[in-house]
Amino acid sequence: MLELKQINKSFNGQPVLVDINVTIEDGKTLAIVGPSGAGKTTLLRIISGLETADSGTMIWNGQPTTAQALRKEGVIGVVFQNFELFPNLSVMRNITLAPTLQGVDQKKADETARKLLDRLELVAQENAYPYSLSGGQKQRVAIARALALNPQILLYDEPTSALDPLLRENVAALVNQFKASGMTQVVVTHDMDFAESVADTTYHVGKGGDGQ
Template sequence: MSYVQVINIDKSFQGRQVLKKIDLEIAKGEFVTLLGPSGCGKTTLLRIIAGLERSDGGKVIVNGKEILEGQSKKEQNIGMVFQSYALFPNMTAFENIAFGLKIKKVPSAEIRKQVEEVMDILSITGKENNYPHQMSGGQQQRVALARALVVRPDLLLLDEPLSAVDAKVRESARTLIRDVQKKMGITTIFVTHDQLEALVMSDRIVVIDSGEIMQYGTPEQIYHKPANKFVAQFIGTYNFIPGTLVGFPQTEVCIRPEHVLLVGKNELSQVGEADDIKLRGSLENFYILGNTVRAEVAVEGKTIVVDHLNQSARSQFALNDEVGLLIERKSCTILES
């Protein structure tokens, strides 16, 4: 039996349906991400799971107990970290983290022990007496996470907790949250609109659009075998190419940029297998994206994006050069609309 069950959830606001027959099953200890564009319904779904919002239909069951709006936190035993962190400004880091344990009337000695343990796990030991305004965004984020974790919740809900920190902190925070979640074995639902975050952190991803689940699967399934065109467009980058251009008549073919090889125009006849797709075009643009390089090649009025590892400071090609593209036929995907 699944540890978390979301069964047939509907929700409308002012006559506009924002969630439509949502069904999910999550195993104990899983890290599941709700991923989708702004306004798709992912935060509303998280709030319903948390008991902060009433659904119009359906139910949520966590560890065998139905979650109802208005239940006390003790009845629910759900931890939540908000986008704003929602720390109490008049409390120290220690007092913020200990708050839930005090509500549960845990003895003082045990509170200190548990708070110190979770602060050590999150590498914020030494910040016990700091108030929120005395801490960096990353430190505040760890205090908020510690407050949610210290009560050992049945379920941890994270509502875009990384959006308020800079890129460098965000990268390390992704690793931290994932490592702590695995170490403590807490079932977690994470909301984000950031595809990279979802791919890096998740056991499984729920892709949502306009209140409906487009696909629910592992990062590998979502990336390599998207269920439809929306998922393919939303997760990473896909080239959508007329099938007639690559020998698939009456259909559209999808190819990831990393599955296209950029070669010199004179090399094209010397590489690949007999069944491979070979195209000629003109180099329109060339970008360095950190450890990868992206090229845009115009082929018969269609721009094809090519990604490869950045192994040189300079490209061997110049803008407007005629170049060749090599594509293995097996890397082509045909999707539903």
Template sequence: MFQVSKLNKSFQGKTIIKDMDLSVDDDEILSIVGPSGAGKTTLLRCITGLEQPDSGKFILDGKEIDPSDPTQSVIGVVFQDFGLFPNLTVMENIILAPQLVLKKSKDEAKKEAQELIDKLDLTGKESLYPYQLSGGQKQRVAIVRTLAMHPKIICYDEPTSALDPKLSEEVGKIILDLKQQKITQLVVTHDMSFAQQVADKVKEVKPFKEEE
């Protein structure tokens, strides 16, 4: 189980997140929904260690973790804009972090990457650059790159925002397939219908309003 306890985050004196709690069981999919400005992306950035919260705890399987510690790389993230390096091929994008962070050899990283590439229907795209890919293909490469780090939890920031309905359905299928592979997932989205399509449970967040 992954838990967030009493999370607080402010920017320039403005409270974005106030005493937020959430939990997601192993192998579950939790969708976090809410309007723009509700703090969804800030929450995701705190969970993934990209933003330092003012206070709060992150607990995985009963032990407190620090998502910003690279030696505890148990949480992966798929960014809204995919976050692919434009000067690297698909294969190079995928194997970079396993070599740098997990200290895998290039051959070992490529072997694992190819298995994931084949699973997510990207065979033949290994030598292409991001600009040569469709939005859906970029999304799948971003997911493969995250899976290559063997995370226990995958977080998605608005995974369907740049996709048409057919591609959104495909991404939903990938997320559900990963659930069958025993991967816990958090999906941040403004799309309630997509959230309900993939999630075991939905948490709605609202913009924080200071008491008058």
């Protein structure tokens, strides 16, 4: 279980997050929702270690920690809003790059990637490059890349923002599939219908940066 307590963040003196308290339960899916500009993505970036809170505490399984430490330990994986795939690398290499940089044998990384490609219905795209993929395929490659590091918590930043309604349903099905397998997930979204279709619990971030 991951707990965030009294998280505060300001930019240029303007409060973005104020006294945020969030509990991310093991095996559950938490949706972080709220209006545009409320700080949802900032909160996700703090959880992922891409942004540092001004104050507050993060607790992992009862022990104080930092998001940076959790990323280094492979606890957290991130699926970015704009996918952030490397355009000069094939789908396979996009998925295997991070594991091999962390010392995983190339053959083992390839085996894991192929299992993920099969699971996410991307086998035919193994040697394709990002420019040739549809939005839904890019989304699934981004998910596969995050899963390749075998994280305990998977974070999604607006996973349906660039997708049409049918693909949104496909992403919801994937999130629920991962939940059924025991994956802990956090989804930042402005799409309340999507949030309701995947979340066990919902955390609302308000315009003033406060949450509930």
